Amino acid sequence: MIRSVQTTFVIEGLKDKVVIITGGGHGIGKAYCLGFGRAGSRVISADIDGTAAEQVASQITKESATQALAIAVDVADEPSTKAMAAQVLNRFGRIDVLINNAAIFATVPMNRGRIETIDPAEWDQLMAVNLRGLFFCCRAVLSTMRAQKSGKIINIASGTVFAGSPGRIHYVTSKAATIGFSRTLAREVGSDNINVNVLAPGNTLSEENPSEETIRLRQSSAGLRALKRVQVPQDVVGAMLFLASPLSDFMTGQTVNVDGGISFL
Ligand SMILES: NC(=O)c1ccc[n+]([C@@H]2O[C@H](COP(=O)([O-])OP(=O)(O)OC[C@H]3O[C@@H](n4cnc5c(N)ncnc54)[C@H](O)[C@@H]3O)[C@@H](O)[C@H]2O)c1
Numbered sequence: 549m550i551r552s553v554q555t556t557f558v559i560e561g562l563k564d565k566v567v568i569i570t571g572g573g574h575g576i577g578k579a580y581c582l583g584f585g586r587a588g589s590r591v592i593s594a595d596i597d598g599t600a601a602e603q604v605a606s607q608i609t610k611e612s613a614t615q616a617l618a619i620a621v622d623v624a625d626e627p628s629t630k631a632m633a634a635q636v637l638n639r640f641g642r643i644d645v646l647i648n649n650a651a652i653f654a655t656v657p658m659n660r661g662r663i664e665t666i667d668p669a670e671w672d673q674l675m676a677v678n679l680r681g682l683f684f685c686c687r688a689v690l691s692t693m694r695a696q697k698s699g700k701i702i703n704i705a706s707g708t709v710f711a712g713s714p715g716r717i718h719y720v721t722s723k724a725a726t727i728g729f730s731r732t733l734a735r736e737v738g739s740d741n742i743n744v745n746v747l748a749p750g751n752t753l754s755e756e757n758p759s760e761e762t763i764r765l766r767q768s769s770a771g772l773r774a775l776k777r778v779q780v781p782q783d784v785v786g787a788m789l790f791l792a793s794p795l796s797d798f799m800t801g802q803t804v805n806v807d808g809g810i811s812f813l
Pocket residue numbers: 570571572573574575576577594595596597621622623624648649650651652653654655656677681704705706707748749750751752753754755
């Protein structure tokens with residue numbers, strides 16, 4: 549039920565674009581980084597795990613004829629996000645795409661229990677990363693994108709938002725909020741030719757060394773899909789490249805759902 553999917557996409561207009569991917573050190577974010585590298589973009593893998601970000605950047609420069617930069621960032625800390633944007637500008641002189649993918653989810657784990665079991669301190673910490681992080685990263689790049697009169701911001705929701713999902717209500721709430729945030733930001737920045745869209749992955753086997761229990765959890769969605777298999781990180785990369793490319797220049801404020809056909813929006 550788990551099979552390999554296409555990993556290289558050639559999309560006109562992504563070559564040399566400067567693309568920041570937060571949470572780019574692991575999981576789906578790593579797959580985005582490698583996908584943009586193969587498309588010829590200049591990739592910034594930005595992660596709280598600086599070692600993982602470095603490994604991804606060096607994999608990109610080894611396998612693709614493009615440049616890559618690793619940045620250690622805590623998206624929940626505004627000065628850290630400003631330093632990230634400054635470092636990118638210093639190295640590349642522009643910022644074309646920001647993908648707000650970092651979240652408390654698997655690599656930094658969360659309580660997956662019901663509402664009564666969630667510690668309010670964990671609720672606050674999750675909102676600090678998943679939502680304040682989004683707010684801070686957008687603020688860090690917007691003055692550059694406004695001055696360029698171009699830019700693409702892609703925020704990450706989740707299939708759990710559309711049908712609801714028992715357990716981890718803090719996480720699902722944070723992901724639902726990315727949609728309202730993005731619709732509002734799209735209207736605030738559209739006059740500067742900046743697009744803001746959302747990509748919502750379905751239940752994806754993103755863990756590097758998944759436990760038996762995690763594999764079971766990911767396999768549980770396969771039977772619910774129109775396309776009956778386990779979703780892997782590479783399944784989401786094509787839609788992400790599309791949202792970052794000129795092919796989607798007249799799309800903004802939209803949510804693209806990539807889940808193999810579980811929720812039909
Ligand atoms: N895997 C799924 O089933 C699934 C489904 C829907 C949506 N998503 C979303 O996709 C994105 C990637 O998910 P994933 O499965 O790869 O999860 P993951 O936990 O493997 O990846 C998240 C990345 O964010 C980084 N990170 C965590 N806190 C950070 C911080 N404060 N600052 C900077 N980086 C930080 C982690 O180190 C990690 O590299 C997340 O936004 C997640 O909510 C995942």
